[in-house]
Amino acid sequence: MGTAVPTKDVVLVHGGFVDGSGWQGVYNILTSDGYNVSVVQNPTLSLEGDVAATRQILDQQPGPAVLVGHSYGGAVITEAGMHDKVAALGYISAFAPDAGESVMSLIAGFPKDSPQPPILPPKDGFLFLDRDKFHDSFAGDVPAEDAAFMADSQVPWGVDATAGMISEPAWRTKPTWYLLTTQDKMIPPAAQRAMSQRAGAAVTEVAASHSVYVSQPAAVADLIEQAATS
Secondary structure, three states, X not given: OOOOOOOOEEEEEOOOEOOHHHHHHHHHHHHHOOOEEEEEOOOOOOHHHHHHHHHHHHHOOOOOEEEEEEOOHHHHHXXXXXXXXXXXXXXXXXXXXXXXXXXXXXXXXXXXXXXXXXXXXXXXXXXOEOHHHHHHHHOOOOOHHHHHHHHHOOEOEEHHHXXXXXXXXXXXXXXXXXXEEOOOOOXXXXXXXXXXXXXXXXXXXXXXXXXXXXXXXXXXXXXXXXHHHO
């Protein structure tokens, strides 16, 4: 997996249904600890487009960076992470696909006895989460008011983005960390465990929902700082 280079630069990549503003708690901790933090705003129309948006931000980094992805953002960093500015990868309750895999193919392989993400049937090529099930499934440990706002401000997630296949997974060559959320109802913990083990990641487990980056930003920031300083 290579050797990490200590860095003060961090790039954060959000997942589907949300935007980059959810990283604010993590951003505040990292910047107060002296890190330079950039937040990618994925269009979430296609994997190719989101990888391009991420590479654009990586191009601007002054030095080597830790590239961090939440949920679908894990697929984005898996493809974008071969960028020469990326020193290490951080997966936050995230997909970590292998070559030829997509988020859609990974979801199809979820254990059938675990909670399934309440994704509504596609409409005009876009996906939404069932608003009434958003709090329980996506943000179980987030205050109800905040979860309601997240549900009502959903970003349409392009079906094409979920189908985008990985060509060369960066975790095969870059040092990798993974924050596994044991209360997750979007990506089953068993699936997270299998992906993180396959990636050879250094794994930290935390009792949190899929929205751990919102509910427990300190745990997320701690994992990122481990990656940055190793």
